[in-house]
Amino acid sequence: MLQETCRVIRLERLSADTWHLFLAAPGITARVHAGQFVMAAVGAGYDPLLRRPFSVHFAEGDDLILYFRVVGKGTEMLASLHPGDRLSLLGPLGKGFKLTEGLAILVGGGIGIAPLLLLAKELADGNNPAAAIILAGRTKAEVTPLAASFQPWTKNLIFATDDGSFGIRGRADEAVASLPPMPGAVVYTCGPQPMLRAIAHFCRDHKMKCQVSVESAMACGMGACLGCARPAARPAEGGGYVHVCLDGPVFDAEALPWD
Ligand SMILES: Cc1cc2nc3c(=O)[nH]c(=O)nc-3n(C[C@H](O)[C@H](O)[C@H](O)COP(=O)(O)OP(=O)(O)OC[C@H]3O[C@@H](n4cnc5c(N)ncnc54)[C@H](O)[C@@H]3O)c2cc1C
Ligand code: FES
Incomplete structure (x- = not known):
């Protein structure tokens, strides 16, 4: 996991509230696997204080793309970035998809x-x-x-x-x-x-x-705040809770309770 200061290449508006953000992020791009996420420091100062989690949408060469929806202050700030601006990302974080055999x-x-x-x-x-x-x-x-x-x-x-x-x-x-x-x-x-x-x-x-x-509210993204805990499917066997940021965000469906 790295903390990387990334250069904004460009933003593309896709619909009324969705965007692609293209970043130069060679360090994270070289390490990331599908399903992992980054924590983005969307504001330069203390507002908002907490980084925001985003899945890595695509990564190739030096380029990393986020696909995001504007829902509040942090994502509004992302949507107002300009080419050449800097964005600090922490990542790649979490466990991604496991590629298995089969269609x-x-x-x-x-x-x-x-x-x-x-x-x-x-x-x-x-x-x-x-x-x-x-x-x-x-x-x-x-x-x-x-x-x-x-x-x-x-x-x-x-x-x-x-x-x-x-x-x-x-x-x-x-x-x-x-x-x-x-x-x-x-x-x-x-x-x-x-x-x-x-x-x-x-x-x-x-x-x-x-x-x-799965998604969850996340304050730290790396197992320190326990804010992303959610019940496991078989608490008696598995210790009760999983942490979405460390154990996930990708899980086998049977590992979580759905009823
Ligand atoms: C592992 C992970 C990966 C994610 N990947 C993406 C992604 O690729 N693209 C993307 O657009 N978003 C993604 N999210 C959600 C994204 O982190 C939130 O939308 C973002 O943090 C909102 O920040 P904000 O400051 O704009 O909104 P805030 O001001 O923090 O909140 C505005 C409103 O959005 C709601 N909200 C905040 N976070 C979430 C959330 N996680 N789920 C549902 N509602 C929420 C709040 O309850 C509030 O009503 C991901 C979340 C997680 C945990
Ligand atoms: S977000 Fe802090 S422990 Fe998971």
Whole structure:
């Protein structure tokens, strides 16, 4: 893990509230694996005091990309950076996706799409390109700006929108259920908790392996504050809690309780 002062290359607005931030971050880029995250010091002073966690969306050469949604002060500050500005990142942090054998199905909902682009690249680099990638969001305007970056990594890019304005009408888990059977497939997913719960249940019922990337409030990102603790699936065996920043953010779905 490094603390790296990164140079802002550019920002691209993708939709009303989503952005790509391109950074020169050679140290973190050389070390990161899909599903890991960085803690970004979004303000130069003490406001906001705490760094903010973001998944690494993509990394290649010296370039690192974040995909983020503006939800509050910190993300507003990220969206107002300019080329040449500096941004301090701590990372890569946490445990990412474990690439396993078998057909890979990637499922992202909303801003949970963020860690899946680097995963798609790593799968393709390992000669197991994603059998399907499902990108789900509220509207066409939210998901279509991501099409060009995901297209090279799969022959089966599927969209789902809540309002039916693009692709399948419905949620990501409904799009997963509509896929033809893929024996031995592994589902890699990130998104809102209800979506993850539905996909975890679907995979359990269909005997498919599933890895989920979960979010949690995080103050330190490295095991010091215990703010990201959440119950484990089998507390009696596993000691009660997991820490999303150290044990995750990616977990086997069976490691977490969903009911
Ligand atoms: C491991 C991890 C990876 C993440 N990756 C990404 C990413 O790639 N892209 C991205 O846009 N966001 C990501 N997030 C969420 C991101 O960290 C928060 O959106 C960000 O910290 C908000 O900061 P803020 O100062 O703008 O908002 P704040 O002012 O801190 O909060 C504004 C509002 O957003 C809510 N909020 C804050 N954090 C979260 C959260 N984690 N989940 C849900 N609601 C939240 C608050 O409750 C509040 O209502 C990730 C979070 C984690 C834990
Ligand atoms: S965020 Fe501090 S322990 Fe996980």
